[in-house]
Amino acid sequence: MGTLWNNYRYLILRRVTQISLLVLYFGANAWGWKILMGNLSSSRFLNFVPMSDPYAALQMLAAGAVLGADLLIGVGVITLFYLLIGGRAFCSWVCPVNIITDTANFLRRKLEINRIQGKQPATRDMRYWILALSLIISAIMGVAAFEFISPISMVHRGIVFGLGFGWAAMLIIFLFDLFVLKDGWCGHICPLGGFYSLLGKFSFLRVHHNEANCTLCMKCKNVCPEHQVLHMVGKESLPVLSGECTNCARCIEVCDDDALEFSIRKLAQNKKTGE
Amino acid sequence: MKKQPLSDRRKFILNMARGVGLASLGGFVWSAYVDEVTASTLLLRPPGAIKEDDFLKTCIKCGLCVLACPFDTLLLAKPGDNKPLGTPYFVPREIPCYMCPEIPCVPVCPTGALDESSVTTNGKLDINIADMGVAVIDSQNCIAFWGIQCDACYRACPLLGEAITIEYSKNERTGKHAFMKPVIQNDICTGCGLCEKACVTEKAAIFVLPREVALGKAGDYYIKGWDKSDEKRLENATSQTTTTDISKESAVDSLNNDMKDLY
Numbered sequence: 001m002g003t004l005w006n007n008y009r010y011l012i013l014r015r016v017t018q019i020s021l022l023v024l025y026f027g028a029n030a031w032g033w034k035i036l037m038g039n040l041s042s043s044r045f046l047n048f049v050p051m052s053d054p055y056a057a058l059q060m061l062a063a064g065a066v067l068g069a070d071l072l073i074g075v076g077v078i079t080l081f082y083l084l085i086g087g088r089a090f091c092s093w094v095c096p097v098n099i100i101t102d103t104a105n106f107l108r109r110k111l112e113i114n115r116i117q118g119k120q121p122a123t124r125d126m127r128y129w130i131l132a133l134s135l136i137i138s139a140i141m142g143v144a145a146f147e148f149i150s151p152i153s154m155v156h157r158g159i160v161f162g163l164g165f166g167w168a169a170m171l172i173i174f175l176f177d178l179f180v181l182k183d184g185w186c187g188h189i190c191p192l193g194g195f196y197s198l199l200g201k202f203s204f205l206r207v208h209h210n211e212a213n214c215t216l217c218m219k220c221k222n223v224c225p226e227h228q229v230l231h232m233v234g235k236e237s238l239p240v241l242s243g244e245c246t247n248c249a250r251c252i253e254v255c256d257d258d259a260l261e262f263s264i265r266k267l268a269q270n271k272k273t274g275e
Numbered sequence: 276m277k278k279q280p281l282s283d284r285r286k287f288i289l290n291m292a293r294g295v296g297l298a299s300l301g302g303f304v305w306s307a308y309v310d311e312v313t314a315s316t317l318l319l320r321p322p323g324a325i326k327e328d329d330f331l332k333t334c335i336k337c338g339l340c341v342l343a344c345p346f347d348t349l350l351l352a353k354p355g356d357n358k359p360l361g362t363p364y365f366v367p368r369e370i371p372c373y374m375c376p377e378i379p380c381v382p383v384c385p386t387g388a389l390d391e392s393s394v395t396t397n398g399k400l401d402i403n404i405a406d407m408g409v410a411v412i413d414s415q416n417c418i419a420f421w422g423i424q425c426d427a428c429y430r431a432c433p434l435l436g437e438a439i440t441i442e443y444s445k446n447e448r449t450g451k452h453a454f455m456k457p458v459i460q461n462d463i464c465t466g467c468g469l470c471e472k473a474c475v476t477e478k479a480a481i482f483v484l485p486r487e488v489a490l491g492k493a494g495d496y497y498i499k500g501w502d503k504s505d506e507k508r509l510e511n512a513t514s515q516t517t518t519t520d521i522s523k524e525s526a527v528d529s530l531n532n533d534m535k536d537l538y
Contacts, residue, residue, distance in 0.1 A: 028342055041361075042337035042385050050385055056335055060386070065332040068387035129294070133302055141309050143331045148309050148360050153336060157351060157361055161338050164353025 010249035017093050025160045040094070040156045041147070042074055050074035055195040059144035062135045079199065085247070087200025091186060091193050092225075092248035096155050100170055101186045104177035105225060114182060124187055124228065124244070127194030134191050146191055183225045186246075201243035204264050207251060211237040213259035220251035220260060239263060315357065316488055318364045319466065321349055322372065322405035323381040323389040327487070334388040336361030340380040346373050349380060365407075367468020367483050374402045374433050374467050403434060408466030408483040409490060410439070410459045417480040419456055422446045428457050428481045431473035438464040457481065461490060 005012075025043070027033035034047040042052040052074030057067060082090060092098055108114055137145035147153060151169040158166030177184045186193055209232050216234045221227045229242040230251065252260045281289075313331050321340050324330050340363050341349040348370045352358035365372060378400050381389045394405050410428075414420045432439045439457050446452040459481075468483045495512035499505040522529075 029338070037342050038337040038339050042335045042339070044339065044383075044385075052335065052337075052385060060332060060335070063332045065329070066387065068385060070385035071335065071387075074385060129298060130301070133298055133305070137302060137306050137309065141306055141313075142328065143309060143313055144335075145305060145309050147336060148312055149305070153361060154354060157336065157338065158353065161341060161351045162353050165355035166353065169354065 007253050010253050014093050014248065015099070018096060018099060021094060022096060022156075022159055025156070029160050039153070039160050041153055042071065049077060051078050053192075054079050054199070055192050056144055056147055058195075059134060059138040059146055062138040063142050063144055064139070065144075082196060082199055083203060085205045086203040086245070087196030087198070087243055088193060088246040089200070089205075090196050091190075092246040095152055095192075096159065097152050097170075097173060097190075098186065100155075100174050101177050101183070101225075104174050105183060107178055108182060109222070113178065117182070122181055122184075122188050124226075126188050127191055127197070130189060131191040131194040150192070151185075152190070152192060187225055197243040199243070200245075201241075203243075205247060206239040206241065206263055207245060207247070207249070208239045208261055208263040209233055209237060210259050210261070211235065213257045215257050215259075217256070219254040219256070223250045223254050225250075233259075313359050315359055316485065318358055318362075319367065319408050319468070319483060319485060321363050321365070321380050321389055322374075322378055322402060322407055322465070323384075323391065323394045324407070325388060325390050325393070327485070330388050331359060331362070333386050334362050335386050337385065338363070339383040339385065340389060343379040343383045345375065345379065346370055348372050365468070367471040368479055371468035371472040372405075372407060372465075373469070374405070374465065376400070376402055378402050378405075403465065405465045405467075406486060408468075408485045409461050409464045410466065410468075410470050410481055410483050411489050412457060412459060413480045413482075414456075416476060416478075417457070418476065420454065422448065422452060422454055424455060425475060426455065426457070427473045427475050428470035431469045433467060433469060434463055434465070439470060 021036065024033065024036040025039060028035070028037040035045070037044045037047060038051075040053060041056050042050070044050055050070045050073050052071050054075045057071060057075045060067060134146040151173055154166045154169045158164065158169075173185045177186075181188060209230070211232075211234065214234045218233075220233060221230050224230055225248065226242075226244045226246060229240050229245040232238040232240075249262065252262065316327070318327075320327070320330060321344075325333065336351065338351050341351055348365045349363045350365060352360055352362050352364060354360060358364060378394055381391055381394055381400070391400070394400055394402060396404060412420075417425075419425045426441065429435075429439045429441055438460055440460060442454075442456045442458050444454045444456065446454050466483045466486070471479045471482045474481050495508065495514065498509060
């Protein structure tokens with residue numbers, strides 16, 4: 001039991017966080033709870049603190065919308081929060097699509113689909129191109145372009161306000177990640193993930209690698225949904241500084257040798273490594 | 276013949292071309308989709324909603340207006356509803372807007388897609404000036420126009436006697452009865468849809484449409500000369516002169532040349 005907790009503690013905490021947030025949002029619509037009202041695009045915490053998706057606001061700005069004060073405060077709150085704890089913490093601790101893509105990735109490993117499809121036919125930089133494209137289309141079409149196709153909002157809004165055909169969006173992402181591209185949606189395409197990668201470049205909460213303890217088992221790289229961020233494993237003792245790290249902490253819990261641990265980013269060290 | 280390995284320069288150019296091509300492909304598909312899904316015009320928005328084009332830009336699809344509505348009138352468009360995804364709307368025949376005096380759905384809007392100032396008079400919220408749409412009557416299927424007495428819509432109207440008035444006229448068919456025909460006052464109707472909900476016919480003979488869909492526009496060529504306030508429209512009037520085969524010369528010349536240019 002102790003090892004189970006040790007090997008899955010962050011995964012369990014993440015699922016608990018993701019599902020509790022969903023339940024709180026759902027309760028606001030179903031039973032009139034006032035803890036978290038709205039959805040991931042924009043919401044109110046305790047019917048007071050506004051929170052808004054900064055990427056959605058950016059698209060609205062590109063589309064030429066006049067942004068209200070509540071929205072700007074909400075954007076400020078969320079931006080500040082993820083600036084501190086790591087932008088893509090949203091992806092692994094809040095986003096409901098993460099549950100779908102993690103399941104696909106898990107099945108991929110168990111069914112050994114990775115062994116018949118070793119080479120990834122797409123670049124992970126695609127998300128930044130899609131991010132840029134979304135802003136261009138927003139400007140040309142005069143609407144927040146990604147918000148009209150975003151499976152994240154579709155799934156989350158669906159769970160809170162009624163799903164409709166939203167289950168199809170879930171299934172498409174699941175099948176895509178399982179059969180077409182490993183970490184396809186979250187690791188390659190999602191421009192919201194790309195946006196939070198850029199935002200999270202400067203955050204304080206980091207995974208730190210201690211090379212002295214590493215036995216080169218590579219379990220961490222195997223389980224990591226953004227394995228390129230672990231380039232230092234077995235080579236150098238360094239913090240994971242890439243904004244693409246989702247702070248999901250799977251690497252920490254699969255490591256049997258205490259070679260990976262959360263730490264607060266040391267500013268002095270950053271100067272030394274030039275980051 | 277043995278193939279030469281590609282030079283770095285060629286690789287770079289090919290990769291650039293591939294990137295541009297893929298971005299255009301994705302961009303066009305994406306734009307086309309967005310254009311299609313935002314094209315729905317037969318949608319009734321919550322009170323205080325700004326112009327549809329601006330609304331689509333500004334609404335962040337959070338659903339706070341839906342949560343605030345005590346009557347569950349407002350819905351968020353789901354995939355499969357064939358409406359702009361995630362935006363709020365209502366279907367009056369199912370649940371109309373009950374025009375709460377405190378308008379809870381409007382002040383909660385974080386983006387200003389629902390504009391408080393558009394439903395405020397003298398610093399107070401005023402639902403009676405809301406503009407969600409306008410009711411339209413199908414006079415062929417409204418039974419009051421047949422001569423049967425029915426004033427369901429008139430009685431249901433929250434602006435009783437103002438937004439819907441009753442017009443009396445003689446029923447020539449019987450010679451001794453009256454028609455009591457409902458008439459919509461377009462400038463007063465808020466489009467709440469209580470009349471549509473109340474209508475007794477199988478499919479409502481009075482129904483709410485967005486104002487831009489339901490109403491015509493006289494334009495600057497027609498002015499009520501007897502109405503001082505209508506005459507003011509002339510101040511901003513625009514005109515457009517076109518030249519055709521008939522009008523390229525003066526009218527007199529056109530008549531004097533045996534109207535040859537007409538044939």
